[in-house]
Amino acid sequence: DVKVTQSSRYLVKRTGEKVFLECVQDMDHENMFWYRQDPGLGLRLIYFSYDVKMKEKGDIPEGYSVSREKKERFSLILESASTNQTSMYLCATDPTSGVGSTEAFFGQGTRLTVV
Amino acid sequence: LAKTTQPISMDSYEGQEVNITCSHNNIATNDYITWYQQFPSQGPRFIIQGYKTKVTNEVASLFIPADRKSSTLSLPRVSLSDTAVYYCLVGDIGAAGNKLTFGGGTRVLVKP
Numbered sequence: 001d002v003k004v005t006q007s008s009r010y011l012v013k014r015t016g017e018k019v020f021l022e023c024v025q026d027m028d029h030e031n032m033f034w035y036r037q038d039p040g041l042g043l044r045l046i047y048f049s050y051d052v053k054m055k056e057k058g059d060i061p062e063g064y065s066v067s068r069e070k071k072e073r074f075s076l077i078l079e080s081a082s083t084n085q086t087s088m089y090l091c092a093t094d095p096t097s098g099v100g101s102t103e104a105f106f107g108q109g110t111r112l113t114v115v
Numbered sequence: 116l117a118k119t120t121q122p123i124s125m126d127s128y129e130g131q132e133v134n135i136t137c138s139h140n141n142i143a144t145n146d147y148i149t150w151y152q153q154f155p156s157q158g159p160r161f162i163i164q165g166y167k168t169k170v171t172n173e174v175a176s177l178f179i180p181a182d183r184k185s186s187t188l189s190l191p192r193v194s195l196s197d198t199a200v201y202y203c204l205v206g207d208i209g210a211a212g213n214k215l216t217f218g219g220g221t222r223v224l225v226k227p
Contacts, residue, residue: 004158033215043159043202043217050212058214090158094209100166101147102209106158 003027006091006107013114019078021110023091030096032074033058033104034066036087043090049074050096081114088112119203124222133190135221137203140184145210148179148186151202153220159202163188190223198225 007022023032033048035058045058047066055066063085067075078085088111094104120138127133139148147166151159163170165177165186176189190197200220207213 030211031209031213031215035217042219045214045216048214056212056214059216088156092158092215094215096209096211100145100209101149101164101207103149103161103164104151104159104208104215106160109156109158111156 004091004093004105004107006089006110008110009108011110011112013078013081013112015082015114017078017081017114019081019112019114021076021078021089021091021112023074023076023107025072025074025093025105027093027095027105028071029093029105030071031094031104032068033092033094034064034074034076035090035092036060036085037090037109038087046076081112083114086112086114119205119218121201121203121218121221123219124224126224126226127193128226129194130192133193133197133223133225135188135190135201135203135223136185137188137205138185139203139205142183142205143207145207146183146205147208148177148183149204149206149208150175150177150188151204151217153200153202159217162201193223193225195225195227197223199223 035043049068091107149164153159178187202220
């Protein structure tokens, strides 16, 4: 079974802190994604990466950055946390199968509260 | 990924069949249609995927008409535990550099 592990289930940080959310996958998948989910807004894509050291902006990248130094690890960074970044953050991966579509796998999520 | 439109919410009762239709008018030739299920405080999980006609697995069926501009997820004989949000995605998931963009999903509430 594919395992996508997010480092924390719950996190409380102060405004202005630098926050790191870590995601690790164990299946050698190329694509990795970071989302945030807020009530009534569905899942919104923040950043994604299709290879080591590669990153692409999603739909709401402002206030975030990412790092992918190793294939299995994709980090989301809040440079200076603000209260409007309080949200559920979800990491996902999918393999580049090259044979048509496939499925994505999600972590359990990190509920971040910025106070 | 092609934009998708689905109903915001649906109510049903235990034992009934639930059908959720997703519109995707701009679907491309290489695109597949994939449905995910999400329970509260969990990440979405894959339910079913198809390209054309009908696909069935142990959880659901997916009906795709010939023009592929819509698709219908069918959940047979739902139970209370099927209460969740269901997302329709259209695209070549797994293509390098492909965005994985979710719409708002359909919130299904199964009542006793």
